[in-house]
Amino acid sequence: MPGASQADAAASFDPLRPRLIRIAYRMLGSVADAEDVVQDAFLRWLDTDRAEVREPLAFLTRVVTRLCLDVLKSARRQRETYVGPWLPEPVLEEGEDEVEDVTLPLLLALERLSPLERAAFLLHDVFGVSFDEIAETIGRDAAACRQLASRARTHVRASRPRFDMPxxxxxxxxxxxxxxxxxxxxxxxxxxxxxxxxxxxxxxxxxxxxxxxxxxxxxxxxxxxxxxxxxxxxxxxxxxxxxxxxxxxxxxxxxxxxxxxxxxxxxxxxxxxxxxxxxxxxxxxxxxxxxx
Missing domain, CATH: 3.10.450.50 (Nuclear Transport Factor 2; Chain: A,)
Structure with a gap:
């Protein structure tokens, strides 16, 4: 039954949606684009043989990252014609004890990276994804992914958050x-x-x-x-x-x-x-x- 299938897909997808949106937002710097990408990922999840997916989070992280890489290709062209300085869309922290792992200066530093450098850095350094998993996601071998993340790390080091202030x-x-x-x-x-x-x-x-x-x-x-x-x-x-x-x-x-x-x-x-x-x-x- 199509309705039951969609409900089953949503039941397994919805708990992962917040993390997937965080990944997409940090890749794209746009709340609306991140939500669109994650919704697109859900539609693909609907069409997937979910019984064959052993790790839904890893699978969906790959889907979302690849969709973000596609969006970034057109976003770069749009940024070239943007009027005045470009800033990522502001996101508010709602939890009292929440500490943002990617600050606004870091998001701006990520803008200067290539899409693949950004993906490797965010997935590994921020979200703890293994280089083997990143390799499968972006179509490079693990050694190349390590190099991408290392180059990105060098560029963004000065922009990493410093939680030395209450x-x-x-x-x-x-x-x-x-x-x-x-x-x-x-x-x-x-x-x-x-x-x-x-x-x-x-x-x-x-x-x-x-x-x-x-x-x-x-x-x-x-x-x-x-x-x-x-x-x-x-x-x-x-x-x-x-x-x-x-x-x-x-x-x-x-x-x-x-x-x-x-x-x-x-x-x-x-x-x-x-x-x-x-x-x-x-x-x-x-x-x-x-x-x-």
């Missing part, structure tokens, strides 16, 4: 940054920023945002001074503070009801990176979760 302290700094930036307290704001701080803002050509990243405390403070006048004229509505892609930050509603996420990369107690997402296409899932 989450509460991260949120305290986010609170202080929000208060100083919105009130125009430039002295308090400057004290929070590292000398080499950088601002990345993603409006995707659909909302106002800087067209290039801004580097260095001098230029960042000039930007913040200009924004202070903007904030004085239009009050931001704070939705809530949260951890966003492993970084402390906050969600706000700005002028013209623009939803915005701000994530702060903090090292040694100072902010080294400010990541602002304003592209509404990347915030629909945040809007549904936070405002409804």
């Amino acid at each position: 989450k509460e302290r991260g949120l305290e700094i986010a609170h202080a940054f929000f208060a100083a930036s919105r009130s125009g307290d430039m002295t308090a704001l400057q004290a929070l920023l590292a000398a080499d701080v950088a601002v990345h803002s993603d409006g995707g050509g659909k909302k106002p945002a800087a067209m290039k990243p801004i580097f260095g405390i001098e230029d960042v403070m000039k930007l913040q001074a200009g924004l202070a006048h903007y904030f004085a004229e239009t009050m931001s509505k704070l939705v809530r503070f949260a951890y966003i892609n492993g970084l402390p930050g906050f969600i706000t509603i700005e002028r013209d009801d623009t939803l915005q996420t701000t994530a702060l990369d903090i090292r040694d107690g100072q902010i080294v990176g400010i990541y602002v997402t304003r592209n509404p296409d990347k915030l629909r899932h945040i809007e549904e979760a936070s405002l409804h």
